[in-house]
Amino acid sequence: MATTDEFLNETHEQGLRELEDFLRIPSISSQPEHADDVRRAAGHLAEQYKRIGLQNVEVIDTAGHPVVYADWLKAPGKPTVLLYGHYDVQPVDPLDLWTSPPFEPRQQDGLLFGRGSSDDKGQIALHWQAIQAWLRTTGELPLNLKVIAEGEEEISSIHFEDFVRANRDRLTTDYCVISDTTMVAKGFPAITYALRGLIYFELRVEAATVDMHSGLMGGVAPNPAQALAEILTRLKDSSGHILVPGFYDAVRPLSEEEHRQFARVPFDEAALKQTYGLEALQGEAGFTPTERNWARPTLDVNGIWGGYQGPGAKTIIPAWAAAKVSCRLVPDQDPKAVAAALRDYIDEVRPQTVRVSLTELESHSEPWITPVDHPLIQAGRRALERVYGKAPAL
Amino acid sequence: MATTDEFLNETHEQGLRELEDFLRIPSISSQPEHADDVRRAAGHLAEQYKRIGLQNVEVIDTAGHPVVYADWLKAPGKPTVLLYGHYDVQPVDPLDLWTSPPFEPRQQDGLLFGRGSSDDKGQIALHWQAIQAWLRTTGELPLNLKVIAEGEEEISSIHFEDFVRANRDRLTTDYCVISDTTMVAKGFPAITYALRGLIYFELRVEAATVDMHSGLMGGVAPNPAQALAEILTRLKDSSGHILVPGFYDAVRPLSEEEHRQFARVPFDEAALKQTYGLEALQGEAGFTPTERNWARPTLDVNGIWGGYQGPGAKTIIPAWAAAKVSCRLVPDQDPKAVAAALRDYIDEVRPQTVRVSLTELESHSEPWITPVDHPLIQAGRRALERVYGKAPAL
Structure with a gap:
């Protein structure tokens, strides 16, 4: 047989x-x-x-x-x-x-x-x-x-x-x-042993009940698009570090072994830039792109809108402006705690001339992680190594 | 007769x-x-x-x-x-x-x-x-x-x-x-002796050629909505002072007489807040609202947009984001010079990870002013004072 x-x-x-x-x-x-x-x-x-x-x-x-x-x-x-x-x-x-x-x-x-x-x-x-x-x-x-x-x-x-x-x-x-899940690269298998969680909000900044004429109210009325920009800028510094107090508190530090494993993952910066037409990569200082993307929490503006968006010029000061903002969370961040910290911080740094609301758009997703030394993960590693002739990425 | x-x-x-x-x-x-x-x-x-x-x-x-x-x-x-x-x-x-x-x-x-x-x-x-x-x-x-x-x-x-x-x-x-033109208030005539000019731009910030998934590219790709917010925040401080170097250089200082005339203009802050549903007024420190609105240059975001703006959540990093930005100019600001200063400054402060373009949307409008002691303006003042029993606002 x-x-x-x-x-x-x-x-x-x-x-x-x-x-x-x-x-x-x-x-x-x-x-x-x-x-x-x-x-x-x-x-x-x-x-x-x-x-x-x-x-x-x-x-x-x-x-x-x-x-x-x-x-x-x-x-x-x-x-x-x-x-x-x-x-x-x-x-x-x-x-x-x-x-x-x-x-x-x-x-x-x-x-x-x-x-x-x-x-x-x-x-x-x-x-x-x-x-x-x-x-x-x-x-x-x-x-x-x-x-x-x-x-x-x-x-x-x-x-x-x-x-x-x-x-x-x-x-x-x-x-x-x-x-x-996906392979890291052709012929390079991987085991996903953790998944980031998600919180997702709509941030709405309102100054007035109606759009205002910039000739009549320019220099007098608060501008919610400007106020929204100020809030977003306070959330993250230009190097990508999230400024919300307590945001990183529960983040599990990467072990030496994890750093080593991430370093093994093929990463082709030129190809990535080519694929998306990027001028440059950007992200939190002190971590490799793979670590930033797989093992570090993120905060991103997913959409932004307000005021006149059509062709040509319209001289209004918008009544309101809004943005969608989401965070990817890593173990052991608690979505509820991070959401509360974000809420408190925005309330603290927002311009006092405008009204701000933060509406949760989706229920929180919890991040999860399986210990790397778990017998099932070790069995998976052995199996994949035998088939591909190399240890899988984790 | x-x-x-x-x-x-x-x-x-x-x-x-x-x-x-x-x-x-x-x-x-x-x-x-x-x-x-x-x-x-x-x-x-x-x-x-x-x-x-x-x-x-x-x-x-x-x-x-x-x-x-x-x-x-x-x-x-x-x-x-x-x-x-x-x-x-x-x-x-x-x-x-x-x-x-x-x-x-x-x-x-x-x-x-x-x-x-x-x-x-x-x-x-x-x-x-x-x-x-x-x-x-x-x-x-x-x-x-x-x-x-x-x-x-x-x-x-x-x-x-x-x-x-x-x-x-x-x-x-x-x-x-x-x-x-309009009367300042019921029974309170005015002579308009100057008019602010206008420059109007579309500011577009592009990071990628396509929208990116925030799970795949979060922490790795630059976010153009965030970059746009950073640029807008660099244009104006939170007290409304415009930060573009040279922006105020040619602005004609207000004379004591002009300060006095502006102070005569009825201004009902409570009514204005009520009309527009404003929480508070906002504008350049050191000037009254009437002065800020009539005699000081302004810079305002007239519209902003990018990424996902529909209902619910979509976890993208936008490929690009844009804003409409206009400035009201006062005598003797030269629209061309101000536009050039704005262009240079944005190019200097923009995040280097993104591509930025600034497109002029309308031809410049020149500000203009007639000397207050001009015989025609003095004749108008006498005529309006005779009819209304009070000197007109200027």
């Missing part, structure tokens, strides 16, 4: 055909006209799980698109791992930027192009190939496994929290692996 | 009826469907000028709405004065805010309400009543007079500069009086 590795090598082409069949289903979760396709993709996936020998395969209805569940729990005493994926995809517009039809998969230069091939159907298919290889060659899996695949990830997992709450028992496991 | 004053008193009601007839013509210059009404108002005005005894009355075509001209030049050796007015009016929307039909004049509490009654048909009718009174009671005017009334003032006098250039000889006079 072939080894698991041999089996995978022998069935490589067949596995690709199976992924292609999965990719051909236009399971665009955001477009109601594709609701049947989304359901068809769920059914198709359930069929694969049955075919390879998973058990308790079920397409579970939610108030939106269904979740596919399957398990294999015949390894008593072994840990149980939950694998998460999603089988829905993003819309395909604008179509003229595709060089091949999005739902007709095409291989080129060793890559498979097609909507969903890397997000997230490719990962799901990779799971079923691996599971199938174990079951066919050894008759069992080395641990207990539960797999779920949802159909609403691209639309903010609207009903997924309800689903998880309603299926708490079914989903309880020792470990959970979310298989919807 | 009655004196001029007696004649005016006796014909007061008749004069009001004549103004009401003029106000009934909906000469809305901005609306093509009222083009005939605009022309009818010009014809109506020319008829009044003929009736009261002015000469060389003419409705002169332009590429847009016509200009009405008339003169009386039978006072050899006396100065010639040109009176300017405009017979077009603003649109009347929103109609539901009118308590009476805009083109059916109505008297209430000693005021005549109707579209154009105070801007500028009322002033034009006042001219013809005064001219008529002089001619009927003395057979002559005390000086040579030319009157023009244009029909495009409310649409930026589109063709008026061309008209003036083409009619240079006809319009040449010793003095010119523009009769389209």
Whole structure:
């Protein structure tokens, strides 16, 4: 009998055909006209799980698109791992930027192009190939496994929290692996062991109940756009250090090992500048770009508006101006504490000639982190190193 | 024979009826469907000028709405004065805010309400009543007079500069009086002897060619909305003093007499705050609100925009952000010099991580001033003081 590795090598082409069949289903979760396709993709996936020998395969209805569940729990005493994926995809517009039809998969230069091939159907298919290889060659899996695949990830997992709450028992496991992240670079795998949290606000500065004429009120009325600029400038110094008192208090310092790991991550500044048309990078002094982006909290203006924005000139002093401001948080920052600190600070530094309101736009997202020395992360590191010939980035 | 004053008193009601007839013509210059009404108002005005005894009355075509001209030049050796007015009016929307039909004049509490009654048909009718009174009671005017009334003032006098250039000889006079300004307060007349100039720019700050994801690029990419805020904050300190080097260099200091005159102008801070819903006034330290508004240069953000402005949250770092910025200039500021100083300063203080462009949106307007001791201004002061029983504000 072939080894698991041999089996995978022998069935490589067949596995690709199976992924292609999965990719051909236009399971665009955001477009109601594709609701049947989304359901068809769920059914198709359930069929694969049955075919390879998973058990308790079920397409579970939610108030939106269904979740596919399957398990294999015949390894008593072994840990149980939950694998998460999603089988829905993003819309395909604008179509003229595709060089091949999005739902007709095409291989080129060793890559498979097609909507969903890397997000997230490719990962799901990779799971079923691996599971199938174990079951066919050894008759069992080395641990207990539960797999779920949802159909609403691209639309903010609207009903997924309800689903998880309603299926708490079914989903309880020792470990959970979310298989919807990216590789750092081609041939360079990574394990995501922490995720930044988010707070998001709308900051509105109002001076008057109506727009004013700059000839009549210039030099007399406070200007809310100017006041907004002053507040934003007080939030962050020009080197990117956030000035809100207490903002960094709970931030977990990076260990030497983490600095080393981040330094291993390939970072091509020239390519990044080229991709986005950037003149220069910018960020907090004392940290590398990778550290600033992955391990340091940020504060950014996501949008700004007020007054006359049309063509030509209009000599008004705006009645109000607003900005959207969000912060990425890192462990162990508490979103509630940071939000409160931001609120207090803005109230302190705002010009007293204007009215300021800060409205929370989304519920807080907590940052999370798994200890790097966790057995599952160590197992993942060994596995990825064996496949790629190099240790994964963390 | 009655004196001029007696004649005016006796014909007061008749004069009001004549103004009401003029106000009934909906000469809305901005609306093509009222083009005939605009022309009818010009014809109506020319008829009044003929009736009261002015000469060389003419409705002169332009590429847009016509200009009405008339003169009386039978006072050899006396100065010639040109009176300017405009017979077009603003649109009347929103109609539901009118308590009476805009083109059916109505008297209430000693005021005549109707579209154009105070801007500028009322002033034009006042001219013809005064001219008529002089001619009927003395057979002559005390000086040579030319009157023009244009029909495009409310649409930026589109063709008026061309008209003036083409009619240079006809319009040449010793003095010119523009009769389209406001009273400071009820019963408190004023003479406008200076007008602020204007420069107007669009300031655009670009970091990238596309919007970036704040999770992928936060802490790495420069944020143009933040950079724009930094630039705006560098333009003006929080007390309203403009920080552009050289900005105030040419500003003519206010004389003691001017300070005194400005102090005479009624200023009701509580009423102003109430009108606009302002929390507080704001402006350059060391000057009264009237001085700041009438005699000091200003710099204001008229509009600001960039990034995501829709409902809810979108975690982008905008590719670019922009603001409209204008300055009111006072004598003897040179718009070109101020614009150049602003350009140099922004280039100096802008974050070097972004690209900045400053586009001029309108041609410069020069500020102007007439010496307060000018004989015409002194004559105007005496006349207004005689009528109102108090010296006019300057």
